Amino acid sequence: MKLFNPITLLLILIGAAMVGFVWLRGPSHELPPVESLANFQMADAPLKLPADGQPRHRLHRMSAWDLATLPRAVRFDPPMGTEQAGLTYNAQKFWEMNNGRGGHHTGDDLNGIGGMNSDLGDPVFAAADGRVLYAGEPSPGWGNTVVVAHHTADGRVLQTMYAHLQNIDVPVGAAVARGRVIGSVGTANGYYPAHLHFEMRESDGVDIGAGYSMNPMNRLDPEATIASMRGAPADRPSPAVLPVALDRGNPWNQVELSPEDAAKLGEILKREPAADGE
Ligand SMILES: [Zn+2]
Structure with missing residues (x-):
């Protein structure tokens, strides 16, 4: 007795070929696009590091290259108002409990003293x-957001996060100096009256997370952290760069100058400003 007549055998073969085709071409066998390795410097970066200009906010770790080239931050200033945070007030302080949102506030809400959208x-x-x-x-609730990484004088990697911005004035990867405008105060697409949600974290990766939480995790109190690293009394503006370089007694000063260079800089500082300067 014939187990399979030729027609049945043919149908079985065609069926098997179709299943095999689908299996081989199926999505589970397609490798995800490699988005890392944009250059040799990123060779140790994990896959999915944004190298295509489309920033993502989850599990973005800094590469060894990023860490090695991170600018050293010797002084921190408030991100809004004057250098002493004048003309601003903190409407919702770090770790205040917000029952309506079901958690503690993970940053400071900084406002202009005019209130509302002023x-x-x-x-x-x-x-x-x-x-x-x-x-x-x-x-949409976070709105435009910028995260800046800083290498502190004592070797920590800290982040400052600026959220609800009206617009962003810096690209990913840009080195920024203290006081550089990185954006402007906004409303997060009209979700809130205009204010800056400002966070600080100790982290070498980006995880935007939530604005309210029951666990502080890597968040720091921004006001206290900045006060501890301002390098100037609360009622004084932060000093300019050259006096900082000459101030060897300050623990945040990492600049080591030879006596000759220090003398040269001292001379420069004593000079009268040019008539057409400033
Ligand atoms: Zn906030």
Whole structure:
């Protein structure tokens, strides 16, 4: 007795070929596009590091190259208002409990003293020298958001995060100096009256997370952290760069000058400004 007549055998073969074709071409056998390795410097970066100009806000780790080239931040200033945070107030302080949102506030809400939308479009400054790790809109509620990484004088990697911005003035990867305008105060697409949600974290990766939480995780109190690293009394503007370089007694000063260079800089500082200067 014949088990299979030729027609049945043919149908079985065609069926098997179709299943095999689908299996081989199926999505589970397609490798995800490699988005890393844009250049040799990123060779140790994990896959999915944004190398295509489309920043993502989850699991973005800094590469060894990013860490090695991170600018050293010797001083931190408030990100809004004057250098002493004048003309601003903190409407919702770090770790205040917000029952309506079901958690503690993960940053400071900085406002212009005029209240409501009077600070809409006001400049937002980089709090310290650093590099832009993220610039984008992680969600409508966060609005335009910038994350800057800083290498502190004591070797930590800190981040400052600026959220609800009206617009962003710096690209990802840019080195920014303390006081550089990185964007302007906004409303997060009209979700809130204009204010700056400002966070600080100790981290070498970007994880935007939520604005309210029951666990502080890597978040720091921005006001206290900046006060501890301002390098100037609360009622004084931060000093300019050259006096800082000459101030050897300051623990945040990492600049080592030879006596000759220090003498030269001292002479430069004593000079009268040029008539057409400033
Ligand atoms: Zn906030």
